[in-house]
Amino acid sequence: MAEYFGVKVEDIFNTMQERFRPEGAQGVDASFGYDITGEGKWKLTVRDEKMTIEQTGDLSGCAVVTVTDGETFVGVNIGKVDGMSAFSSGKFKAEGDLGALGKTAKMFRKFVPLKKEMSIRDYLMDMFGTVASRFKAGAAEGVDVVFAFDLGGEYGGKWSVIIKDKTCRVIDRIEGKPTVKLEFMDAKDYVDFSLGKIDAQSLLAAGRAAVAGEINLALKWAEFFDKYVDPMGSGEKEQELLVLKKTISVEQRYATGPVMGKFLNGLKDKKIIGLKCSGCGKIMLPAVEVCADCRVRASEWVEVGPKGQVRYMEYVYYASPDPLTGETRETPYGMLNILLDGCKGNETFAHLVRRDQIDRIQNGWNEASGTRVRPVWSKNRTGSIHDIEYFEIDE
């Protein structure tokens, strides 16, 4: 069926039952016919303050039959077309008892199309207007924070959402120093973000949004508030889209094999031992059984380091949570490629650097030496990467 103004003719009829007002139908005992050109015929019967609607070819016995086209019928019902002028121009005809037709107006609540246009400003008013009703007091035990929103652009504005003593209130300004402040260059981006049309990462990446203050708190918004539901919806009664959440935690155990095992056992004795390829002479760290380049099984063990020079440090500002433990490393941190003494070329060894020294590390290149570093051994060594806590500058 065709849509007019985003609404189908059948939407009007299908919602009659829920829009029916028994008090408006007192004393009415009649049938009303609707002949919508190209769409079909419907028959409304009202008796004893109850109604039925059916799509039928037979409109006999109706007190009045409305004859019109789909566009006019929908337009009049949703207020897009002026009923009187449609009637005057003959687009909307009533055959039969005109007085009876007038009664139908009182019998139904107005049809409100689910899809109407909402401006950015309307959305902002609705979003902040519903914050308090979406507040989950149970999740805010002991929480005392202020979320500030600074939304730019033509329709922007400032809001603060204040959570304290398990209550929530919203003010249309920012006062003092909020706990976390979310800035959107354009209020439209905030609306799109809240409606799930654009993700925060993209906005942050493009510099169209910024977060100041306690960033982690910004991520907890969803814990305190129910999701904003777009009143525009999808044109039908909104079905809640369910997302099932799961967390997997698995015990893992990996055999090292004799070669990696020997390397790890070396760490227990504060020794770093690599395997040398009998083909190209490359030292592999940590030790692996085969030189992938030469396809040769390596068998010559050599002790190297434990001191060396940094060839390259990965300066990490952003750390992802470890998926197995949920822990996130403190940032910034540095991951090193170290050329241990006794190694050459690109035979580097990877480990972490002491966090408070990351800004003092110099990378090396070809003949130029990088910062000299030494391992800091753990007290309790079990034969794992953690036997070395980190490398520190050798001074």
Add this chain to the structure above:
Amino acid sequence: MAHRKKNRNVGIVGVGQTKYSSHREDVNQPEMIHEAVSLALENAGIGLNDIDCIVHGNMELFEMVFQPDLWHVIGTGAYGKSQYRITTGGTVGATIACAADNLVASGMYDIVMAIGFEKLQEGHTTGGITNMADPLWFRHLQTGALTGTKAYDMIREFGEERANRAAMMYRIIMDKHAGLNPNAHRSFGLEFDQMGDLIKNSPKLVGDLKLIDMCSQSDGACAVIFMSEEKAKQLSMKPVWIRDHVTVHREEIFHLFGYDEKYPITMTHTLAAERLFKRNGIAKPLEYFDVFEMYDPASWWAVDWIRDFFLLKGDEHLRLVENKDIMIDGKMPINPSGGVIGSNPIGATALVRVAEAAMQIRGDAGKHQIPRPVNHALASGFGGTMWTVLMMLEKELNW
């Protein structure tokens, strides 16, 4: 597999892609896959009954659904058919394209559909990538797909100003291309005059790798239908021909970003390109190809890899970017689709490169169609610490 060893010719006859997005909570995995499958079948003008075999690929650890091909039968349409499942990291989409090509070329199947998909919002992408590293040592050190090494290399080689501007120029070009592609996940509407501002203000992830440089994490699926030459003739179809493809793997290593030039390290991109071009007699790849759909996970890598793939010297690759030769109307258009930086549903990503290359040759890429005839296309895939797949597509059977 060199093309000369191919038993018979194979071409692409249908392409289907979903919109790439970070918000596909409206559908589950098989439903999303089915969107791409339906579109590909419609595009080819055939039905599911015509498909002999399905090749299915993604990364199980990203969604944490083991053997998703079981659940997905509902969406893939593999019921009662042969189905192969492939996982090779970032290259998975390219590998399933290679597999589909091989399966048809072998003569075992006449019509094979390759389906790549990912729903990255349903799991933990970096978690998945971290768990690809060996659990004995490197899992504890690596940072998912994020690395500042290429930025460091380029800055060392070309200076901070020039390197940064080239990487950001590439990034903005991709953003402009993505703006032309209705399926692209991200297009910010970036302009070239924002370059300085973005270099300065985009948050840093690792070293000089900034948030703006990095690819997105997308949901989406892509399906591509491969057909034998005989079958295509029978059905009066004009496929886009797969001339050749090459794969180069190597072991996972983290010191491959070598810092001593006297000890060169095998780079899989260069090796793959050399092999492919040599056996196809292509002396000047930059002149030969009309489009390159490159797997570009970040703008720094992308700029550097232009040199690797086209076997360029010195700063030729930088000049291609700086002169905007890689733009859709330039000399060597790269990723008119907006590339991986624009959309990255990982298991589908490398297949999207092949699909987009095929669309360019067919001339039906819509708003992001290159405004010149496209006869020869190159598509790449990248995964692991350093694996490479390259595929060559042709308008005519010219070999």
